[in-house]
Amino acid sequence: MELNFKHQLGLLCVTLLLPALCTSQDSFTCSRATYYGSADCYGNPRGACGFGEYGKTVNDGSVAGVSWLWKNGSGCGACYQVRCKIPQFCDENGAYVVVTDYGEGDRTDFIMSPRGYSKLGRNTYASAELFKYGVVDVEYRRVPCRYGGYNLLVKVHEHSRNPHYLAILILYIGGTHDITAVELWQEECQEWRRMRRAFGTVFDAENPPRGDIKLRFQLSGNAEQYWVQSKNVISGNWEGGAVYDSEIQLG
Numbered sequence: 001m002e003l004n005f006k007h008q009l010g011l012l013c014v015t016l017l018l019p020a021l022c023t024s025q026d027s028f029t030c031s032r033a034t035y036y037g038s039a040d041c042y043g044n045p046r047g048a049c050g051f052g053e054y055g056k057t058v059n060d061g062s063v064a065g066v067s068w069l070w071k072n073g074s075g076c077g078a079c080y081q082v083r084c085k086i087p088q089f090c091d092e093n094g095a096y097v098v099v100t101d102y103g104e105g106d107r108t109d110f111i112m113s114p115r116g117y118s119k120l121g122r123n124t125y126a127s128a129e130l131f132k133y134g135v136v137d138v139e140y141r142r143v144p145c146r147y148g149g150y151n152l153l154v155k156v157h158e159h160s161r162n163p164h165y166l167a168i169l170i171l172y173i174g175g176t177h178d179i180t181a182v183e184l185w186q187e188e189c190q191e192w193r194r195m196r197r198a199f200g201t202v203f204d205a206e207n208p209p210r211g212d213i214k215l216r217f218q219l220s221g222n223a224e225q226y227w228v229q230s231k232n233v234i235s236g237n238w239e240g241g242a243v244y245d246s247e248i249q250l251g
Contacts (some may be wrong), residue, residue, distance in 0.1 A: 028139035031109035033082055035117035035131070036065070043113045047101030049076035049200035050157070050169050055100035062095060062116035065103025074180050074220070075099055076201040077173035079145040082110055082120065084136045089126040095119035096143065102200075106135060144251065147172045152248040154215065154230070157202060158240040166213070166238070167204035168195075174250035180225070181218035184208060192216065211236040215246070 038044070042061035045053050048070075055063065059079075069075045076099055083094030095116050103111035120136070121127030130136055150172040157167035170179055182203040183192040195203040212233040219226055231247035 028083070028141045029109075030137070030139050032105075032107050032135055033064075033084070033110040033112055033117070033120070033138045033140075034105050034108050034135045035112045035114055036103070038114050041114035041118075043100050043115075047200075049073070049100050049102075050198075050202040051076070051100050051171070051200070052169075054155075054171055058100065059096065059098045060115065061113055062097050062119060063100040063113045064097040064116055065101035065111040066099050066109060067102070067104045069099065069109060070102050071178065073197055073200045074178040077145065077170070078176075078178065079143050080110070080140050081143045082112070082116075082138050082140045084120045084130065084138050086130070086133075086136065089121055089129050090136075091120060091122045091126075094138075098145065108135060109140065110138065142176055144175045145173060146251075147174055150174070152217075152230075152246040152250055154234065154244045154246055156234070156238050156240055156242045156244075157204070160238070160240045162238055163208070163210055165204065165206055166208040166234075167198060167202055168215075168234075169200075169202045170217070171243075173201075175221065177219045177221040177250050179217050180220045183216050183218075183227075185214035185216075187211075213238070217248075219250070 043056040043063035045056040047055045049055055078099045081094055081096055084090040097112060097116045105111050118127040121130050153171040155169050155171060157169055160167050173179060182195045184195060184205060186193045186209055195205045198204045212235055214233050216227050216229040219228060228248055232244055234244050
């Protein structure tokens with residue numbers, strides 16, 4: 001059967017409009033979501049962001065792995081509102097999840113912890129029904145992360161070895177900011193030295209400066225990029241597992 005020109009033009013317009021319909025209302029984007037298995041329904045402490053136990057329990061375990069939202073690791077710690085689209089089962093507010101891992105699925109942008117996925121449902125029964133689907137159509141948007149007064153924290157990674165190798169991970173990234181770079185101050189050279197993004201939100205440096213270490217962070221968000229310096233230093237006797245409060249409040 002041949003289509004006349006008007007029909008062809010009409011189909012073309014519908015095809016072009018569909019993505020716009022998914023992204024125009026309240027800045028939500030259409031996608032799909034699924035979940036991964038977890039014995040305790042919390043997140044994966046071995047997630048690719050490198051968060052460890054923080055990645056398991058942050059946001060009460062409502063976390064997710066993402067694919068293209070990963071942004072080579074700078075998407076770690078971002079917060080999203082995710083709503084499914086089955087009216088009889090889906091809560092109108094949906095779930096709020098924190099990105100703690102990388103994951104690819106069948107055209108899915110979110111592979112959620114069971115705790116996160118269950119919050120898509122209107123009630124316990126509805127959540128159970130959504131688990132039976134396995135994969136659901138969703139819409140999502142970036143939202144500010146709120147951590148109840150927590151400042152940006154810097155944790156010395158357990159693999160660090162003073163004084164030869166320093167690795168850090170960054171916790172409680174508030175607001176809608178991505179941390180795109182970290183630098184440490186080289187006193188003897190009077191210049192900032194870029195740390196390497198090892199993976200996820202873990203940055204490292206061989207032969208870091210001796211003594212106390214000053215850090216600054218490059219933030220990206222809301223179409224702007226700028227540096228902010230930690231008000232505290234990493235003490236010269238740092239060791240793996242130590243946590244330092246930057247006194248930076250991102251909102």
